[in-house]
Amino acid sequence: MEENERLTMTxxxxxxxxxxxxxxxxxxxxxxxxxxxxxxxxVKFLEFKNTMDFFSVDDDQLQACSLNADSSDPMNMLNDIRPFCTDSERETMDMLLNVFQAMNLYRAYQSSTSSSGESAGPANSMDALKSMLSPEQQAMFDTYSAMLSNMT
Incomplete structure (x- = not known):
């Protein structure tokens, strides 16, 4: 990210x-x-005061969660973080976003094959997807798949 690039506010x-x-x-x-x-x-004091006021509302749910339409989706979080990243961090974010998209595609494929009664097993489908990646990307995919499977 270049120094003169203007960032949007969170x-x-x-x-x-x-x-x-x-x-x-x-x-x-x-x-x-x-x-x-x-x-x-x-200015920092006023921002701190405004932050304290913002979270002092007597609500059952955390007000910051309502700032974003779907705060439970990790892809939304990564997309919101991405503009504040350096170029190399953006590459990592893009890779993570691609992994999420691949996993969502795989889940959709699994649900469609299970409802249609096809016998293609998940391991065979995953192997087919992974065979399209370079060895480096396969290792990264395995790493992120393990991380993401622990999150869900």
Whole structure:
């Protein structure tokens, strides 16, 4: 990720850091050093206060979970994290997203074959999918499959 690339705000930042605080942050490099320190601490204090206020609502469910439509889907989380990654981290994210997509495709295939009564076993199907990958990708797939099977 290049330094001059503008990042979008996370859903939480959008809730706790209103536009006027962003404008103050943008002005900080243009004021004297002592004011920079004060403004930086002041902005962070206001963001902290806004965060505390945001989570002080008397709700049974955690309010941050409602910021995203489907917060239980790991693919959504990876897609939300991806813009903040370096290029090499994005490659890893893309690989993880591809593994998730492959697993979802495999699950859909399993459910369709089990409902249609086909006798293709899961191991044969998985071997067929893995045979399309390079040895390096197969090792990565095995690693992520093991990690993801422990999550579900």
């Amino acid at each position: 859903a939480l930042d959008a809730q706790v850091s209103p536009r006027h605080l962003q404008m103050i942050k943008a002005a900080i490099p243009y004021v004297h050093l002592t004011e920079q320190r004060f403004l930086s601490i002041y």
